[in-house]
Amino acid sequence: MDKTEVVDIINGFLTEEFEIEENLIHPDATWSDLGIDSLDFVDIVVIIEKEFGFKLKGEDMVNVRTLGQFHDLIFQRQLSKQ
Protein backbone atom coordinates (compact mmCIF):
# COMPACT_ATOMS: atom_id res chain seq x y z
CA MET A 1 0.00 0.00 0.00
CA ASP A 2 1.52 3.34 -0.99
CA LYS A 3 1.24 6.62 0.87
CA THR A 4 -1.61 7.92 -1.31
CA GLU A 5 -3.74 4.88 -0.52
CA VAL A 6 -3.09 5.28 3.21
CA VAL A 7 -4.05 8.97 3.04
CA ASP A 8 -7.20 8.15 1.06
CA ILE A 9 -8.32 5.52 3.56
CA ILE A 10 -7.79 7.80 6.55
CA ASN A 11 -9.35 10.85 4.92
CA GLY A 12 -12.16 8.64 3.67
CA PHE A 13 -13.26 7.49 7.09
CA LEU A 14 -12.87 10.99 8.48
CA THR A 15 -15.39 12.28 5.95
CA GLU A 16 -17.68 9.26 6.00
CA GLU A 17 -17.70 8.19 9.63
CA PHE A 18 -17.11 11.52 11.31
CA GLU A 19 -18.82 13.70 8.71
CA ILE A 20 -15.92 16.12 8.57
CA GLU A 21 -16.15 18.50 5.64
CA GLU A 22 -13.53 17.81 2.98
CA ASN A 23 -12.23 21.37 2.96
CA LEU A 24 -11.21 20.96 6.63
CA ILE A 25 -9.15 17.88 5.88
CA HIS A 26 -5.61 18.98 5.12
CA PRO A 27 -2.19 17.88 6.40
CA ASP A 28 -1.80 20.82 8.82
CA ALA A 29 -5.16 20.25 10.51
CA THR A 30 -4.96 19.29 14.19
CA TRP A 31 -7.44 16.94 15.89
CA SER A 32 -8.98 20.02 17.39
CA ASP A 33 -9.36 21.66 13.93
CA LEU A 34 -11.17 18.53 12.80
CA GLY A 35 -13.40 18.47 15.87
CA ILE A 36 -12.02 15.09 16.94
CA ASP A 37 -12.26 14.48 20.69
CA SER A 38 -11.11 11.55 22.77
CA LEU A 39 -14.29 9.51 22.14
CA ASP A 40 -13.93 10.00 18.39
CA PHE A 41 -10.34 8.92 18.77
CA VAL A 42 -11.53 5.69 20.39
CA ASP A 43 -13.35 5.03 17.11
CA ILE A 44 -10.28 5.96 15.07
CA VAL A 45 -8.12 3.53 17.04
CA VAL A 46 -10.57 0.71 16.32
CA ILE A 47 -10.87 1.66 12.63
CA ILE A 48 -7.09 1.77 12.20
CA GLU A 49 -6.82 -1.70 13.71
CA LYS A 50 -9.44 -3.03 11.31
CA GLU A 51 -8.22 -1.23 8.19
CA PHE A 52 -4.49 -1.65 8.61
CA GLY A 53 -4.22 -4.67 10.89
CA PHE A 54 -1.97 -3.23 13.60
CA LYS A 55 -2.45 -1.55 16.95
CA LEU A 56 -1.44 2.03 17.55
CA LYS A 57 0.85 2.57 20.52
CA GLY A 58 0.91 5.56 22.87
CA GLU A 59 4.53 6.30 22.07
CA ASP A 60 3.64 6.46 18.35
CA MET A 61 1.33 9.37 19.01
CA VAL A 62 3.57 11.49 21.22
CA ASN A 63 4.86 13.63 18.35
CA VAL A 64 1.73 13.55 16.25
CA ARG A 65 0.08 16.95 16.23
CA THR A 66 -1.42 17.18 12.75
CA LEU A 67 -3.29 15.00 10.30
CA GLY A 68 -0.26 14.99 8.00
CA GLN A 69 1.89 13.58 10.79
CA PHE A 70 -0.81 10.99 11.47
CA HIS A 71 -0.75 9.97 7.78
CA ASP A 72 3.05 9.62 8.00
CA LEU A 73 2.80 7.55 11.16
CA ILE A 74 0.26 5.12 9.72
CA PHE A 75 2.22 4.83 6.48
CA GLN A 76 5.47 4.09 8.36
CA ARG A 77 3.76 1.54 10.62
CA GLN A 78 2.20 -0.03 7.54
CA LEU A 79 5.63 -0.29 5.92
CA SER A 80 7.28 -1.78 8.99
CA LYS A 81 4.46 -4.34 9.22
CA GLN A 82 5.34 -5.52 5.74
Added chain:
Amino acid sequence: MSSWDGKTRGGLTGYRIFIFILKTFGLRPAYFLLNFVAFYFFLFSRKPNRHIFFFYRRVLGYGNCRARLSVYRNYRLLGQVLIDKVAVMSGLGKHFTYNWDGEEHLLGMEEGGLLVSAHIGSWEIAGNFLHRTGKRFNILMYDEEHQKIKSYLDEVMHEKNLHVIPIRDDLTHVLAIRKALAGQELIALHADRYIKGSKTITCRFMGREARFPEGPFYLALKFGAPVSFVFAVKESRRHYHFYATPPSIYRASSKHSIPEQELLPAVEDYVSRLEKLLGQYPLQWFNYHRFWDDEAEEG
Protein backbone atom coordinates in the same frame (compact mmCIF):
# COMPACT_ATOMS: atom_id res chain seq x y z
CA MET B 1 -24.32 18.54 36.40
CA SER B 2 -22.00 21.42 35.60
CA SER B 3 -18.60 20.82 34.11
CA TRP B 4 -15.56 20.45 36.32
CA ASP B 5 -12.24 22.18 35.56
CA GLY B 6 -10.16 19.02 35.96
CA LYS B 7 -8.46 20.25 39.13
CA THR B 8 -9.09 18.98 42.62
CA ARG B 9 -8.90 21.46 45.44
CA GLY B 10 -5.75 21.13 47.54
CA GLY B 11 -2.78 19.13 46.41
CA LEU B 12 0.66 18.11 47.49
CA THR B 13 0.85 20.58 50.36
CA GLY B 14 -2.39 19.23 51.76
CA TYR B 15 -1.15 15.68 51.55
CA ARG B 16 2.11 16.63 53.29
CA ILE B 17 0.29 18.40 56.10
CA PHE B 18 -1.90 15.35 56.64
CA ILE B 19 1.15 13.07 56.67
CA PHE B 20 2.94 15.30 59.15
CA ILE B 21 -0.03 15.35 61.54
CA LEU B 22 -0.61 11.64 61.19
CA LYS B 23 2.99 10.61 61.72
CA THR B 24 3.61 13.07 64.53
CA PHE B 25 0.36 12.98 66.48
CA GLY B 26 -1.59 9.99 65.15
CA LEU B 27 -5.08 9.58 63.78
CA ARG B 28 -7.15 10.86 66.72
CA PRO B 29 -5.54 14.34 66.92
CA ALA B 30 -5.80 14.63 63.16
CA TYR B 31 -9.54 13.95 63.40
CA PHE B 32 -9.86 16.44 66.24
CA LEU B 33 -8.16 19.22 64.29
CA LEU B 34 -10.37 18.37 61.39
CA ASN B 35 -13.47 19.57 63.26
CA PHE B 36 -12.14 23.13 63.03
CA VAL B 37 -11.08 22.78 59.41
CA ALA B 38 -14.53 21.45 58.52
CA PHE B 39 -16.15 24.33 60.37
CA TYR B 40 -13.99 26.81 58.48
CA PHE B 41 -15.12 25.31 55.18
CA PHE B 42 -18.71 25.29 56.43
CA LEU B 43 -18.48 29.03 57.10
CA PHE B 44 -16.42 30.25 54.19
CA SER B 45 -16.73 27.87 51.21
CA ARG B 46 -19.72 29.63 49.75
CA LYS B 47 -19.93 27.98 46.34
CA PRO B 48 -19.40 24.36 47.44
CA ASN B 49 -21.75 25.04 50.37
CA ARG B 50 -24.48 26.12 48.01
CA HIS B 51 -24.19 22.98 45.89
CA ILE B 52 -23.97 20.48 48.71
CA PHE B 53 -26.77 22.27 50.59
CA PHE B 54 -28.94 21.89 47.47
CA PHE B 55 -28.31 18.15 47.61
CA TYR B 56 -29.54 17.82 51.20
CA ARG B 57 -32.29 20.42 51.11
CA ARG B 58 -33.81 19.89 47.67
CA VAL B 59 -32.70 16.49 46.44
CA LEU B 60 -33.07 14.61 49.73
CA GLY B 61 -35.76 16.95 51.07
CA TYR B 62 -34.16 17.58 54.48
CA GLY B 63 -35.38 20.46 56.64
CA ASN B 64 -33.26 23.61 56.70
CA CYS B 65 -31.44 22.87 59.99
CA ARG B 66 -30.83 19.22 59.15
CA ALA B 67 -29.53 20.19 55.71
CA ARG B 68 -27.08 22.73 57.18
CA LEU B 69 -25.88 20.28 59.80
CA SER B 70 -25.42 17.70 57.06
CA VAL B 71 -23.22 20.11 55.10
CA TYR B 72 -20.92 20.43 58.11
CA ARG B 73 -20.92 16.69 58.74
CA ASN B 74 -20.22 16.10 55.06
CA TYR B 75 -17.10 18.29 55.20
CA ARG B 76 -15.93 16.57 58.35
CA LEU B 77 -16.41 13.15 56.78
CA LEU B 78 -14.57 14.24 53.66
CA GLY B 79 -11.67 15.36 55.82
CA GLN B 80 -11.69 12.06 57.71
CA VAL B 81 -11.72 10.13 54.45
CA LEU B 82 -8.76 12.16 53.18
CA ILE B 83 -6.84 11.58 56.40
CA ASP B 84 -7.68 7.86 56.27
CA LYS B 85 -6.49 7.69 52.68
CA VAL B 86 -3.16 9.25 53.53
CA ALA B 87 -2.86 7.00 56.59
CA VAL B 88 -3.48 3.88 54.52
CA MET B 89 -1.15 4.99 51.75
CA SER B 90 1.53 5.74 54.31
CA GLY B 91 1.42 2.22 55.66
CA LEU B 92 -0.98 2.76 58.56
CA GLY B 93 -3.64 0.57 56.99
CA LYS B 94 -3.55 -1.92 59.87
CA HIS B 95 -5.46 0.59 61.99
CA PHE B 96 -8.51 0.10 59.79
CA THR B 97 -10.89 -2.78 59.27
CA TYR B 98 -12.74 -3.62 56.08
CA ASN B 99 -15.43 -5.82 54.80
CA TRP B 100 -15.58 -6.79 51.17
CA ASP B 101 -18.83 -7.05 49.37
CA GLY B 102 -18.14 -8.42 45.90
CA GLU B 103 -14.39 -8.82 45.99
CA GLU B 104 -14.94 -12.16 44.26
CA HIS B 105 -16.33 -10.26 41.26
CA LEU B 106 -13.05 -8.41 40.87
CA LEU B 107 -11.04 -11.58 41.34
CA GLY B 108 -13.15 -13.10 38.59
CA MET B 109 -12.33 -10.33 36.12
CA GLU B 110 -9.50 -12.31 34.62
CA GLU B 111 -9.75 -10.59 31.28
CA GLY B 112 -9.44 -7.17 32.96
CA GLY B 113 -12.00 -4.41 32.62
CA LEU B 114 -13.25 -1.10 33.89
CA LEU B 115 -13.90 -0.30 37.54
CA VAL B 116 -16.32 2.60 37.44
CA SER B 117 -16.63 4.61 40.62
CA ALA B 118 -17.82 8.00 41.88
CA HIS B 119 -16.97 10.71 44.37
CA ILE B 120 -18.67 8.79 47.15
CA GLY B 121 -16.73 7.56 50.14
CA SER B 122 -13.15 6.84 49.22
CA TRP B 123 -12.39 4.64 46.30
CA GLU B 124 -8.72 5.45 46.81
CA ILE B 125 -8.98 3.35 49.96
CA ALA B 126 -10.44 0.56 47.86
CA GLY B 127 -7.85 1.17 45.17
CA ASN B 128 -5.04 0.80 47.64
CA PHE B 129 -6.21 -2.72 48.36
CA LEU B 130 -6.99 -3.77 44.84
CA HIS B 131 -3.52 -5.23 44.53
CA ARG B 132 -5.11 -8.18 46.35
CA THR B 133 -6.52 -9.13 42.96
CA GLY B 134 -2.96 -9.66 41.74
CA LYS B 135 -3.74 -7.71 38.59
CA ARG B 136 -2.04 -4.65 37.23
CA PHE B 137 -4.29 -1.79 38.16
CA ASN B 138 -4.54 1.61 36.44
CA ILE B 139 -6.19 4.83 37.52
CA LEU B 140 -7.44 7.20 34.85
CA MET B 141 -7.11 10.82 35.95
CA TYR B 142 -6.79 14.29 34.46
CA ASP B 143 -3.20 15.18 33.65
CA GLU B 144 -3.24 18.41 35.64
CA GLU B 145 -4.40 16.57 38.73
CA HIS B 146 -1.85 13.82 38.09
CA GLN B 147 1.06 16.27 37.75
CA LYS B 148 0.21 17.83 41.11
CA ILE B 149 0.41 14.58 43.04
CA LYS B 150 2.67 12.51 40.76
CA SER B 151 5.77 12.56 42.95
CA TYR B 152 3.66 11.70 45.96
CA LEU B 153 1.96 8.84 44.15
CA ASP B 154 5.30 7.55 42.93
CA GLU B 155 6.58 7.64 46.48
CA VAL B 156 3.74 5.79 48.16
CA MET B 157 2.68 3.49 45.35
CA HIS B 158 6.04 2.13 44.31
CA GLU B 159 5.33 -1.25 45.80
CA LYS B 160 1.77 -1.45 44.59
CA ASN B 161 0.95 -2.74 41.15
CA LEU B 162 -0.74 0.58 40.43
CA HIS B 163 -0.25 2.96 37.53
CA VAL B 164 -1.75 6.24 36.48
CA ILE B 165 -3.07 6.88 32.97
CA PRO B 166 -3.15 10.66 32.59
CA ILE B 167 -5.87 12.12 30.36
CA ARG B 168 -4.02 14.33 27.88
CA ASP B 169 -4.89 16.61 24.99
CA ASP B 170 -2.80 14.50 22.59
CA LEU B 171 -5.30 11.64 23.15
CA THR B 172 -2.55 9.15 23.98
CA HIS B 173 -4.60 8.05 26.99
CA VAL B 174 -7.01 6.33 24.59
CA LEU B 175 -4.15 4.15 23.37
CA ALA B 176 -2.98 3.53 26.93
CA ILE B 177 -6.50 2.39 27.85
CA ARG B 178 -6.64 0.16 24.79
CA LYS B 179 -3.28 -1.35 25.65
CA ALA B 180 -4.21 -1.89 29.29
CA LEU B 181 -7.45 -3.64 28.38
CA ALA B 182 -5.68 -5.76 25.77
CA GLY B 183 -3.23 -6.73 28.52
CA GLN B 184 -6.18 -7.83 30.72
CA GLU B 185 -5.54 -5.08 33.25
CA LEU B 186 -8.03 -3.22 35.41
CA ILE B 187 -8.72 0.48 34.92
CA ALA B 188 -10.43 2.55 37.60
CA LEU B 189 -12.20 5.75 36.66
CA HIS B 190 -14.94 8.06 37.89
CA ALA B 191 -18.14 8.60 35.96
CA ASP B 192 -19.74 11.40 37.94
CA ARG B 193 -17.74 14.38 36.66
CA TYR B 194 -16.89 15.80 33.29
CA ILE B 195 -14.83 18.71 32.08
CA LYS B 196 -16.10 21.48 29.84
CA GLY B 197 -16.58 20.40 26.24
CA SER B 198 -16.90 16.69 27.04
CA LYS B 199 -19.77 14.69 25.61
CA THR B 200 -22.45 13.99 28.20
CA ILE B 201 -25.55 11.89 28.53
CA THR B 202 -28.63 12.99 30.47
CA CYS B 203 -30.25 10.63 32.92
CA ARG B 204 -32.69 10.89 35.83
CA PHE B 205 -30.69 10.73 39.02
CA MET B 206 -32.34 11.01 42.46
CA GLY B 207 -35.52 12.13 40.72
CA ARG B 208 -33.93 14.97 38.75
CA GLU B 209 -32.22 15.34 35.39
CA ALA B 210 -28.43 15.23 35.59
CA ARG B 211 -25.69 14.84 33.05
CA PHE B 212 -22.97 12.21 33.18
CA PRO B 213 -19.84 11.90 31.05
CA GLU B 214 -20.20 9.56 28.07
CA GLY B 215 -16.52 8.62 28.14
CA PRO B 216 -16.42 5.74 30.65
CA PHE B 217 -19.48 4.07 29.12
CA TYR B 218 -18.34 4.68 25.56
CA LEU B 219 -15.02 2.99 26.32
CA ALA B 220 -16.81 0.04 27.88
CA LEU B 221 -19.02 -0.51 24.84
CA LYS B 222 -16.41 0.26 22.21
CA PHE B 223 -13.78 -2.06 23.65
CA GLY B 224 -16.28 -4.64 24.93
CA ALA B 225 -14.71 -4.37 28.38
CA PRO B 226 -16.39 -5.90 31.45
CA VAL B 227 -17.61 -3.20 33.84
CA SER B 228 -17.89 -3.40 37.61
CA PHE B 229 -19.18 -0.51 39.70
CA VAL B 230 -16.86 -0.13 42.65
CA PHE B 231 -17.18 1.96 45.81
CA ALA B 232 -15.69 2.07 49.29
CA VAL B 233 -17.62 3.91 51.99
CA LYS B 234 -16.67 4.77 55.54
CA GLU B 235 -18.99 3.05 58.00
CA SER B 236 -17.41 3.98 61.28
CA ARG B 237 -14.32 5.73 62.53
CA ARG B 238 -11.98 2.94 61.44
CA HIS B 239 -14.09 0.72 59.26
CA TYR B 240 -14.69 0.75 55.51
CA HIS B 241 -17.17 -1.21 53.45
CA PHE B 242 -16.10 -2.11 49.94
CA TYR B 243 -18.71 -2.78 47.25
CA ALA B 244 -18.16 -4.22 43.76
CA THR B 245 -20.95 -5.29 41.44
CA PRO B 246 -20.74 -8.39 39.24
CA PRO B 247 -19.06 -7.41 35.96
CA SER B 248 -21.36 -6.67 33.04
CA ILE B 249 -20.55 -6.47 29.37
CA TYR B 250 -22.57 -3.94 27.38
CA ARG B 251 -22.77 -4.50 23.65
CA ALA B 252 -22.82 -1.92 20.90
CA SER B 253 -24.67 -2.80 17.73
CA SER B 254 -23.18 -0.05 15.61
CA LYS B 255 -19.97 -0.51 13.68
CA HIS B 256 -18.30 2.76 14.59
CA SER B 257 -19.86 5.66 16.51
CA ILE B 258 -22.14 4.47 19.33
CA PRO B 259 -25.49 6.28 19.61
CA GLU B 260 -26.59 7.67 22.96
CA GLN B 261 -29.46 5.21 23.43
CA GLU B 262 -26.99 2.31 23.39
CA LEU B 263 -25.00 3.91 26.19
CA LEU B 264 -28.08 4.44 28.34
CA PRO B 265 -28.39 0.93 29.85
CA ALA B 266 -24.86 1.18 31.23
CA VAL B 267 -25.43 4.71 32.53
CA GLU B 268 -28.72 3.69 34.12
CA ASP B 269 -27.13 0.72 35.87
CA TYR B 270 -24.44 3.03 37.22
CA VAL B 271 -26.96 5.64 38.33
CA SER B 272 -29.15 3.02 39.96
CA ARG B 273 -26.18 1.74 41.98
CA LEU B 274 -25.24 5.29 42.88
CA GLU B 275 -28.75 6.07 44.10
CA LYS B 276 -28.87 2.98 46.26
CA LEU B 277 -25.53 3.85 47.84
CA LEU B 278 -26.46 7.50 48.40
CA GLY B 279 -29.63 6.35 50.12
CA GLN B 280 -27.46 4.43 52.58
CA TYR B 281 -24.62 6.94 52.92
CA PRO B 282 -25.96 10.42 52.11
CA LEU B 283 -23.17 12.17 54.02
CA GLN B 284 -20.54 10.71 51.71
CA TRP B 285 -21.55 12.54 48.55
CA PHE B 286 -18.40 14.51 47.77
CA ASN B 287 -19.39 16.45 44.66
CA TYR B 288 -19.21 20.17 45.39
CA HIS B 289 -20.37 21.65 42.13
CA ARG B 290 -23.64 22.07 40.28
CA PHE B 291 -24.81 18.55 39.58
CA TRP B 292 -28.49 18.63 38.68
CA ASP B 293 -29.77 20.51 35.65
CA ASP B 294 -32.44 22.37 37.61
CA GLU B 295 -30.08 23.43 40.38
CA ALA B 296 -29.39 26.89 38.97
CA GLU B 297 -33.09 27.74 39.00
CA GLU B 298 -33.68 26.62 42.57
CA GLY B 299 -30.28 26.81 44.26
